[in-house]
Amino acid sequence: MTRPPAAVLLVACLAVVTTVAGLAFAWSTRPGAPAATGVEPPLGELRCGAEACRTVVEQQVGPDSVALLVGPEVGRIRTSGASGPNVFELTVAASGAEITDRSLQCADAGVGVCLVRGEVESEVPGEVLGEVLVRRSGAWSRAQVPYVSSGGHLALHDVDRDAVADVVAVQRECPAGEDCPRRFVQVFSLVDGGEELGCTEVVDAPELVPGWPAVVPDAADLGPCGD
Template sequence: MTRPPAAVLLVACLAVVTTVAGLAFAWSTRPGSPAATGSEPPRDELRCGAEACRPVVEQRVGPDSVALLVGSGVGRIRASGASGPNVFELTIAASGAEITERSLQCVDAEVGVCLVRGEVGSEVRGEVLVRRSGAWSRAQVPYVSSGGHLGLHDVNRDAVADVVAVQRECPAGVDCAERFAQVFSLVDGGDELGCTAVVEAPELLPGWPAVVPDAADLGPCGG
């Protein structure tokens, strides 16, 4: 049998390669493929230490959203809105605070406020984000409660949520039932607004377990 000339074999091979390449191109440009849309395959947007961040809880604050993400002992707070995505370090996660679906409390108003809190031993530690004119920023004051509650409530009724921290009225390292509420404003640098009178049990604080004192309940702290 006569063998086909080398040129014929070369042409046949090129035809096969061209056909395979054409099929591959058609597959890559099918509707919805990365090449057809001009986008890369999805990647992890955010990393928490050595692993991808894991979402824990998210809340809407008007048109914005605030989410807590954790992983490898590292945490992030992601605030998304008209000003674009903003990512802040979750500092209480680095201190060992337990972050759960109950760790986020937000109040929507002209000045939006979100409190992130978590338990570390017998304390509740927290940090705050504030939205003014559509932009989120971190309040620089860290908050600590030794008495089992850290939350938001507009105590002085200025339309900006205040931070309410319940404290134990006993020496450090000693457990006792006596409690009082300490209140901080998020206006003008986070000044202390005052404290409630000491009560004999936390259940006697106004609104316990979500403590909601009135401005009239406050007096000088340490008095």
């Protein structure tokens, strides 16, 4: 069996981009909504929809703290510390992703990276949406590419060993709307704006994915996606 053409994966990602962008714009234009980034108000004054935000999980990333904050209608990502206070909209929450204490993974090297992920309801269980914050030169910014895993695993791992975490997504190779055990790994670099590093060969069961369930492919495992 061959891997799905890269164009198919690109179309899926573009659909998510359109949905996320629309939801983020709609929220940003609501009266009283805070800016996507900027000076953080005191936590007691920070609103997540109709209620004050509550912290779900927080991690230390070098000299900074990164926290996920949620409410009944919306979520936010708060950074504080040496980089200064900032608040970002939590776009995957707006797209229906479930945010839990396992939704945040950060890696700190020369470039700090935090991945926020959450499972969403879909025709086939296990679809995960993710977004990434990157700290360069002491300032946090949002990576513009949203990430999707159809195979139930989305995480950070420095696959190419360049001291910058990569995004590792497990994908199903199944007919549309159907579940099956076949899986492959798709890897994206955060160095060049979300460039695809490559994909592993398709295997016949999730447990055959390199490193499952941690999923830590080596660069030598990757080939062109869609071949």
